[in-house]
Amino acid sequence: MNFKIGEIYNGFKLIETKEVKEINSLTLLFEHSKTGAKLFYISNDDNNKVFSISFRTPPQDSTGLPHILEHSVLCGSDKYPIKEPFVELIKGSLNTFLNAMTFPDKTMYPIASMNEKDFINLMDVYLDAVFHPRIYTDKGIFLQEGWHYHLENKEDDIEYVGVVYNEMKGAFSNPEEVVNRKIQESLFPDTPYGKESGGDPEFIIDLTYEDFIDFHKKYYHPSNSYIYLYGDGDILEQLAFLNDNYLEDYDEINMDSSIPIQESFNEPKECEYFYPISNKESLKEKTYLTMNFVTGTSTDAQTHLGMEILTHILLNSPSAPLKKALLDAQLGKDVVGSFDGGILQPVISIMIKNSEEGKKNQLKDIVINTLKSLVKDGIDQEQIKAAINITEFRLREADYGSYPKGLIYGINIMDSWLYDADPTMHLEYEEYISNIRDELENNYFEKIIQKYLIDNNHCSLLIVKPEQGLVDKNDDEIAEKLKSYKETLKEKDLDNLIQETKDLIKNQNTPDKEEDIIKIPVLPIEDIVKESEVLPLELRKYKENEVLYHNINTNGIVYADLLFSINNIKQELIPYIALLARYLGEVSTEKYSFEQLTNEIEINTGGIDYDIDVYGDIKDLESYSPKFIVKGRVLNSNIEKMFELFKEILCNSKYDEKQRLKEIIQSSKAKTEMTFLSVGHKIVANRVHSYYSNSAKFLEYINGIEYYNFIKNLEKNFENQYEEIFSSMEQASKLLFNKKNMIISLTSEEDGYKVFDEKFNILYDNLYNDSINQNIFKFDLNKLNEGLMTSSKVQYVGKAFNIQKLDYKYSGVLQVLKTIISTDYLWNKVRVQGGAYGAFFSIGRAGSLFIGSYRDPNLKNTVNTINRAYEYVENFKTSKREMNKYIIGTISNFDVPMTPWTKGNLATGNYLRNITQEDIQRERDEMLGCNVEDIVNSSKIIKDCIDENYLCVLGNDKKIKGDKDLFENLIDLFE
Ligand SMILES: [Zn+2]
Structure with missing residues (x-):
């Protein structure tokens, strides 16, 4: 189609077009004639289509209004009058991305899908959400997502409760997030950037419903919108859809949402x-x-x-x-x-x-x-x-x-x-x-x-x-404030508040009406592809070594991953290889100084990384192969140089750079501490699996709490121990970087394979070549049931076990169950009612099952919710249409677009974990054929696993001590 500048297409005037060669696309800039809405189109042959609508939303204060509104508009609209259309879409669409984000100056609502029909459905739900949300007629949305006074019984203390309120309490518990959020405040005191668009808990409770509504009226208007479309969709059809269904109803308004420039300071x-x-x-x-x-x-x-x-x-x-x-x-x-x-x-x-x-x-x-x-x-x-x-x-x-x-x-x-x-x-x-x-x-x-x-x-x-005790101090202040607020309330006010709280809870517990739920469009199950994607994998050989080759169009890039078996080292050395993964590439080699080495890597390659991973055999619970992985990405033409750098790093790194080692230990410790606060759910998940699983315990020594204890000790005793550290790492490197001990995973075009085959000897001939061992690592496994205590204001709660250990078999049904439990039961109980930021159910192909929460203000309540998940499954009922929705949502977790490297990596992982195409197809068939009865029958699996009572919680020390009966061990995480 030939687009002409100045011409009107379905209500949109074309302002400019460009060929942007960097991204191989045609771009078109439009303006909607009637409303002034701006629209930018990136047109190309990518079938992973993207749509987003954004509004300029400069915050006027730190109440988090833009953020609360972002949550709230996704809680039902005129056309889709249910509690959470957003969740329905997660459940039952083929989206490849679905979220909403609040930035310091804008709010963005993006979706993506590879399916044409699905894409338009998602667009429709999002557009109706932003333009016609239910927030005008249902104040409960504001109370639930923002904040409210919560009082269930007259004699109780009043509490502040709200999804964003809790989310931000979690955010402000993490010092790095506090730092990042305060940087703008320090630099832009006179502009919207000086305010906290996400909301500072201290000020969130100042926000009124009236201001909230006014903000939507003012800023969520087409004249203040930025619409973005990307991919291989039909441009005219999409413009017509936007114009006819949404924009046409509006007239342009004059409104100022511009962001002023902050004047510079006279002095820093x-x-x-x-x-x-x-x-x-x-x-x-x-x-x-x-x-x-x-x-x-x-x-x-x-x-x-x-x-x-x-x-x-x-x-x-x-x-x-x-x-x-x-x-x-x-x-x-x-x-x-x-x-x-x-x-x-x-x-x-x-x-x-x-x-x-x-x-x-x-x-x-x-x-x-x-x-x-x-x-x-x-x-x-x-x-x-x-x-x-x-x-x-x-x-x-x-x-x-x-x-x-x-x-x-x-x-x-x-x-x-x-x-x-x-x-x-x-x-x-x-x-x-x-x-x-x-x-x-x-x-x-x-x-x-x-x-x-x-x-x-x-x-x-x-x-x-x-500041020590800052959490207590804040809590006391809040309690005091709430106490005096309660004292101002008359008997009648208290009754009203209790009624309001009860109404809210009742509303949260009342399912949406069937007639409303079916308004959310859902694809017919026949539209779902039945066959699982076959990932390219060919077994080749380089001399004696196995090469897992993935022939994929990579635009002239070779992705070369070398996987060295860790079973060749002694068990005591495990934490040292974790340190080695952080040490390599950060120190000098025989030929290059550290600075030269870094420059050579960046000049000649796309980066070299080091990683440790565990590949558990899905058919044999006790068998797993831990690998040390060296990953390089490089243009075909530079491969020779990359292998020379591999050789330098793996065979000629210097193990005597004391100062560098000290810095690496210190920074590794700092980074590990940060993960406890930012991804506490991952720490908890691996920790609780490690109570019964050798492979999880192994990972504990790589990046979990065992590693943290190890690195903490090294730092403390550095002066006495550094020689021993060096010799342990050097010893480990000699055992690891042995040609008998290596598998190669290569992702490239055939040309790339050719240059690999010609040049790999540069590294290969220099690798060690001693005979190797197959050590089996056995750890002391104990049900530790720990409460890991920090000063955080929120908890990460988790329970786990492996279904195979109880003689249950893994099936695709459990993946559908995961969608059902996560988007329905856990979402309602832990997030909507409990105020946690998130909750998860996960199930691996090898059978490890985990249920946990993320940034959770509760502890015991969540444990109870987890314990009772099986009851929900036991009583699960739904229509055929809803069941299809769950299935489609489950499939969308598997049919994700992948980059070439991700594909190669996944194929290698499947191979090493003994997962065949047959296994993958069976799993898909089980997902597609899953019915209500299958789900109900799996309740016993959940009950039996959770009843094993493997529990770990990371969170606030007071809260954990308050529920100390739940734990076997209470541990202060930081000193
Ligand atoms: Zn949020």
Whole structure:
């Protein structure tokens, strides 16, 4: 179709079209004639279509209004008047992405699907949600998602309850999140960025229903909307759909949602905040220091990209000079740089973890002096070249893991479009990269350092300090506030409040009407493909070694993964290989200094990574193969160089760099601590499985609590132990990097295989070649039932067991059961009524079953909910149509679009876990054929597993002690 500029297509006037070669697409910018709604289309042959509608929503205060509204509009609309259409879509659509996000200045509602019909269905539900939500007629939505006074009985204490209220309480428990959220507050005191769009629990309770409604009226209007479409859909049909069903009903309004520019400061600012730790934890080395600089505007695409590369050069490349200077001066245990380009005035931040307030002046001096000397002497040219190359490689590869490409582009375009500039600006990176390369001879990076970092007063020094007992103090204040509020209430008010609370609970417990549920469109089950996708896998040989080859179109990239069996080492060395995975590539080799090595990797490859994984045999519970994996990605033409680097790293790394080792141990400890707070549910899940499973216990020594204890000890006794650490790691490396001990997984085109076959000897001939062992690791397994105590305001609760251990067989039915329990029972009980941010049911092909919660204000209640899950399953009833919905939702978890590397990786994993195509097809057949009876019959599996009572909770110390009867062991996680 030939589009003409200025022409009107189904109500939309075409403003501009472009061929954007970087993403192989035609882009079209439209404006809706009647309302002024803006629409940007990226048209190409990708069948993973994306739609999103966004609104500019600058917050006026820190009550979290935009965030609460984001949740609330998804709780029912005129056309879809049920409690949570969003959940119905998770249950029963083929979406490849479905979510909503609140940013500091916009709220975005994106969906994606590879199925045409499904895509339009999802669009329809989302559009009706944002334009015609039920929030106007049902105040209960605001009370449930935002906050409310909760009182069930007259003699009880009143509580604050609300989904966002609890979510943000969780967010503010995590010091790194506190730091990240406060950076903008420190830099933009006079603009919306100075406010917390997600909501600060302290202020959420100030939000009124009236302000909430007014905000929707004002900002959720087509004239303030940014509509985005991506993929191989029919452009005209989609425009007609938008116009006829939604936009046509509106007239353009004049409204101002623009984001003002924050004036620079006369002098740098300094701010200080606190985060909670428990009374037992020491205050030592728990302060976060950050320096933050505002770097121009995001509509200057050249500087935007330049700053991103500069952040890598200065702070994020392993040998980055500013990071090195800060670590050498021992300012903290870890240094992290970040560039936030998603706001009008982007920010570069330098964060020092595990520091002390007293070091703040030293920080300022080192940052400025290091930058000055870099400007004076010039940055190492190799380092610049490396940073530009790796940035370019990643932009071209566009591997965003499980996220649809179109979604990432849709987020990136907002960095200019939201501020009234050209939406394609940040997609067309080639010109900027080439400009930057040309400008190198005129000291491009030295100049932007001078301008945006050294001569820039628009910066802040932010100090976030630990405070003992802060949680208790806040809780007491809240209790006091609620107590005096209760005292102001008359008898009649109390009765009303109790009635209001009861109504809310009743409403939450009342299922939606059947006649309303069927309004949510659902695909016929016949539309679902019956055959499982066959992942490409060919068994080839390189000399004596097995090569798992995945012939996939990779655009000239070779993904080479070397998997070394860990069974060749002695059990005592296990935690040392976990450390080794963090050590390799971060130190010198015989040929290269550490700096040179880093540069060589980034100049010649797309990155080299080290990982440890466990492949459990699905047919034999006791058998699992742990592997140390070296992963490289590289253009065909550079493969020789990559294998030379592999050789250097695996065979010639130096095991005597004491200072580097110390830094790596410190930063690894800091990172592990952070996972306890940010992904506590994963920590709990593996921990509870490790009470009965050898493979889970193995993983405990790799990245769980056992690893944490190990690394904590190494840090403490470093001076006495470092020689032993070195010799253990060196010993482990000799046992691991043995050619007899290796499987190769290769993902590439046939050309890529050819160059691999020709050049692999560069590494191969240098690998060790001694005879190998097959050690079986046996651990002490005990039902520890731990309460892992921190100062966090929320809990992660988990129970688990393996169904095979109770002689049950795994089947695809359990995957459908997972969808049912997660989106229905757990969602209602743990999230909607319990106020937790999330809850999960998971079941692995090898039979490991887990039920748990995420950022949960409760503990015992959730344990009870988990214990009673089987009752819900036992009594499960539903219509054929609803059952189909659950099945489709389940299938959508499996039919996900994959990047080439993900495909290769998954095929290798299946092979090593003894999963055949037959197993996969059987599982799919079982899912597609699943009926209500199958579900009801599985209640016994859940009951028996949960009754085994393997329990682990990570969370608030007071809360855990309050329910200490549930546990065998109470443990203080931090010192
Ligand atoms: Zn949220």
